[in-house]
Amino acid sequence: MQYHLNGFSTGDPAIAKPNVGAADKNDPVDLLIVGCGPAGLTLAAQLSAFPDIKTRITERKSGPLEVGQADGIACRSIEMFDAFGFAEKVLKEAYWVNEVAFWRPNDSGTGLHRADRIQDVEDDLSEMPHVILSQARVHDFYLDIMRNSPNRLEPDYERELIDLTTDPEADYPITATFSCPDGTTETIRARYVVGCDGARSVVRKSMGHDLKGESARQLWGVMDVLAVTDFPDIRLKAAIQSADHGSVLIIPREGGYLVRMYIELDELRGNERAADRGVTPELLISKACDILAPYQLDVKEVAWWSAYEIGQRVCDAFDNVPDAERAERFPNVFIAGDACHTHSPKAGQGMNVSMADTFNLGWKLASVLRGQASPALLHTYSEERRAKAKELIDFDRDMARLFSAKPKNASEAAQFQGYFKKHGRYTAGVETLYDPSMITVAGDGQALATGLKTGMRLHSAPVIRAGDGKSMHLGHTLKADGRWRLIAFANDTDAGQTGAPIDGLCSYLARAPDSPLVRYTPKGADIDSVIDLRVVFQTNHRDLKIETLPSLLLPTKGRYGLVDYEKVFCPDLKNGPDIFNRRGIDRKNGALLVVRPDQFIAKVQTLSDFTGLAQFFDGFMTSA
16 A cells, blocks of 8 residues: 655545545535445445545435345455455455355265365465455445545435436436435436446336346245254355255355355245245244254344345346447446346355446546546446346356256256356356457457456466565555556566666657557646556566666656655565466566456557557547
8 A cells, every 4th residue: 555645644544635625515416326235335435536526325225234135255356355455354354265065965865965075266266265244344344435535425325216317418417316304305416327226226217227037936035043053064155955855055154153044945936926925034944954954953043034036137238328329329327236137146146246347337437537538438338247247147047046956866966066166267256258349459469468368357466566575466456546557577588678678668658649658647647647557577576676677667756756666576486386377478578468447458468569559548548
């Protein structure tokens, strides 16, 4: 974490100085977020980093979430939390899902046996684990970021959206009307609106969209319990398929004692809904006992419970522009999370995919609102995230079907286990691959970094920061601050000397008229304020001569012109293969990665393809 750039100050560096020029709360806003779920708070936390963007977020409930619903946090989400600065807090409190046990009926048809016990996340899938933590705590961490931001952003609770209208000719084209607890209404005018208001989204309905899909008609119950049991794997994630009583998924919770159980109930009939069955905690406990028999389960306390039916639904679009009009119109109303896709919770993707939606959208909105990018950039949100939602729906449908299957033999029972192993990368959240677009360009350069794929998130690896010898992960330098990154991997003869490829790249970026840094950095701003260059050399960090590096790698910044010594890295040679070997980077030629503000790789190219680099950014950026 860097601070003191513009002067020494005491206190918590995570608390920004307040924006004394903040507008009145009754003024129109740049962005209105409807809903304080994980999608809404991810977006609000990201936009709160920009003092020049006025954001409001509303919530129909009376206050912050107290009891979590979706509590599984994928590896990719922890990577994202690191970008926001609170991954360590999550990892300290959470239950770490290290292994998974699979239980099936004995060959005799009675009782259960452990069929297998496997590692939950394969090695080097991510430097982050899969964990379980109350959704409410994740919300707390986001709320802390918002209230510590320059604009001191706080949600407006007890605001229920009742109407949303659009006037394309107005400076603030969207008008949202809310009902307030005192019986009055409040009107908010906005440039952009994002509906994170759940499966019954009013924003979605105002756009004329529907959630489309089928319900599996399978009823499930879920409960968080404090219990005494002789079931040996109660502190492991465990999938139990009984012969005659259905299935249960055990998810240990944080704190060492609490356990969540997803319990299969009967199929719904006709027009029956979950609420029609009269499910009670006592019913769930009884069903869990039947499935776990002959093991005993003595539930001492039910901390939370619910019943739900499995359904997989998705919207045709995640914004308010019909496909036929995309060439003429730019979107200004969006939906995210459960407002545009719903599915069962057992794959552990609900909260994770919702947060990924708005992490994708947030930097794009900020870029457009700050005048850095064309509004055409906003079309990529629906294109990218709807494709991911459809993949999730297909995956969830298969997962739910296999989990509920009544196995006739060991071979059939093993299908679920095999499916789980096969799709472990997907459930970890690291398999997202965005199709080519104006911000994701596939090409011949991919051969230069075979393990860092265009369209996928930057797969981190250990490095040594040259300036201070700190061992760290390269991916942890990618913060949620809206900046693009250029990550240059030097060839095997390049140590930053004059005339070498890195020197040539730095000279171009610092001086050429068509350089993205020259064209898109506002006058008077720090040189890395829009596009941030980082370099990884192959030499040992103790042998690298910092004093001879190009000046762009030691930029002077802030009002005092202080030097930033955190742009240069070298391989970590202590912890297994170095980053060049781990990620398949061409040692002879090196490589240049263009990384989006959401940590996804937009382009892989040679270090000397200056024309290609300029053309990429010219496709959507606007000159400073």
